[in-house]
Amino acid sequence: MKKALLAGSLAVSAILAGCVGGSGGNDTAGSSNGSGDGGETTISFIHWRGEDKAVFDELISQFEEENPDISVDMTIYPSEQYQSTAQTLLRDGSTGDVFTSFPGSQFEIINRAGLFEDLSGEEFVGNYNEQLITAGQSEDGQQLALPLQLVFNQPVYNATLFEELGLDPNPKSWDEFLALCQELLDAGYTPIAFPGSDIGPGQFMNPMMMNNAPEEDIFDQLMAGEAKLTDEWWVKTLSQFQELNDLGYLNQDSLGTNHNGAISLVANEEAAMLATGSYAMAGIKEINPDIDLGLIAPITVAEDEMQWEGINTTTFMLAVNANSEKKEAAKEFVSFLSETEHAETYANETSQHVTVNDVEYESEELSSASEWMDRNTRFQPRYLIPNADVEKAVIASIQSVLGGASPEEAAEEAQQIVDQNIE
Template sequence: MMKKWVCISTMALGTMLAGCVGGSGGGNESEEGGGGEGTISFIHWRGEDKAVFDELIAKFEEENPNIQVDMTIYPSEQYQSTAQTLLRDGSTGDVFTSFPGSQMEIINQAGLFEDLSGEEFLENYNDELITAGQIDDKQMAVPLQLVFNQPVYNAGLFEELGLEPADDWEGFLALCQELKDAGYTPIAFPGSDIGPGQFMNSMMMNNAPEEDIFERLMAGEAKLTDEWWVQTLSQFQELEERGFLNADSLGTNHTSAIAQLANEEAAMLASGSYAMAGVKEINPDIELGLLAPITTEAAEAEWEGINTTTFMLAVNANSEKKEAAKTFVEFLSDVDNASTYANETGQHVTVEDVEYESEELKSTSEWMDRNTRFQPRFLITNADIERAVIASIQSVVGGETPEAAAEEAQQIVDENLD
């Protein structure tokens, strides 16, 4: 497959830096200290976590007075495409985070991950849940978050209307129709940003139950014009044509879609469990749950939902502060600190023995024991192919036929294979 290096100009980088969320902790200049002290740079994309990280950083600096942490937060889409550029000279991102999939592949190809294999803090994590951070049997990063990339729904509304999550496609369509007839938008779909890349996972999980489907696509052994993807696009088309997605979904961002669920205009939100805290912030009294559309007959379904281990903590291989950086990752890996992070952000984590306090985290913990598969989209390691797959969904929601959208996307796949 073709690997692509994503770069930005100095001017573009300056613009991006100006648009990032304000930092916290110590000053911006690193100090000499033999790699074990001084100021370290911590970069990530989760602006909604700033308050809890400010709290944790203050605690860390109190416990480690020779190390200060300078945190900078970037918008997620910019972070995903430009993090490797920020990391290259080692002056930024002594500790950084990575998405699985194409971003991790790009950063790894650039040699920017410090090998964390053998670090004692790895014992704090669930062995099975941190495999996403492994490359060639080496632990290059540790995913802190465990999220479920499937729709969030208004459990209180479902109970009020006597509805339950469906176990097949016809049942899901009937559920959406009942919600529509009751005056609700069945699905708030943030089609302008993260919606297509999130909702696709549960929409395709049983149409292509083989977990290596995208590996085969990138090897030329499967095509987007095959039945599994055309069927998935056809089902997106059906949701749109039957009025089960919000109006102007392709012009709706995630923030607006969250508000639609929180304000009880929509019954479901097509993103994931990580959005629940944002919904509750707007409407603290709303009762939430998770579901995944089953796109086949019940007896044919192999998977119940989608999981992702993400927000992968890593140490920059080019950093001059590796020991201090590892100390900070070790701190975040401690069960007490991971518990603070989990409960104050509404996120499940991969650290073992964390006690979840909120009702949403407790109620959705059942999904840890359900038959879920790792998010398929993050198994697309070529960024151009990933964009083509997501764009085909947007094309269909915009009115193009599934066959034509699949053909256009496959052309991009073929170009990358060449």
């Protein structure tokens, strides 16, 4: 038992060592457990978005000015580590008085561990669009977390280039999407920058499968044994990934390309589309401020079979740790972030849409992407996979196909993982 505890301690220590320092009196992880001088309460705020550090530093400074008795110590972890370790970090209540959660499997894991404080009765919940915060609710309707970000998980495209080439960014069928890619290739551009080594498979799978399996409960059916990855909907999706790759529409060595590399391909105008989502727009614009961007989605079926136009995700869900001894101070900080003025600062400085009401967007990218709020989009299917091992298997099957496996083989391997978890 002592060996097991030591191994667990070493594992958490290694993760803490990989985090990004934040704001507050001390920049090291786990340092926000005590109180400052003069009775000041220090709360720990943990999340995974390193790209948001500057704006959160600004907001935290403003919050501390308005609340001189509360100090906020922010710690940022790499997203993959955060997904796998948040529950461990939160368990004793000393870290993550305020924390964030991904929707889907991480939300379910943290919920089952009883680590969410119920926020249902808090006044600041009314600042949010009630239609956009359901991902943070329990089955019985408790508001356990508040999704701050509204993301569109579908490709970003170079609108300047599309206009120059006279291309329509609204393909209505798979044939039209393939024709669009071919025109880009013929013009000397890589049609799609695909970061296959990290987030690409888990992001691009969403618009690729949205019409192949239009039922929003498809992954519930999968876990109930009522659907299989070896069925047509997933084999077809894998076949279409293979088709894009075989036709040269993905960048070379896509499985060796990370997100930053793929962003650079689009920013440098070597690739026309980036197969991740709206959250990448800011990174592209940082490299190339003169590029105009928009959102596009592949339609993988015939025009008369299309049900969904795109993908939305409400994520970066703000929550209060149920095991925290500083819940009131933690709620004050969540309330501050939930005010329209501060949500607007966050939105415009990070180029993110948010779920808070009455926010005005300043950038052209956010304004242009806002049209997708009124289009027929569905919630990101990947986040509706309730089992983390199954989620990994689904994503791995895409990588297997791009690595040379047949769609049928990759689907069968992934289904074996599903069967093991059902049993």
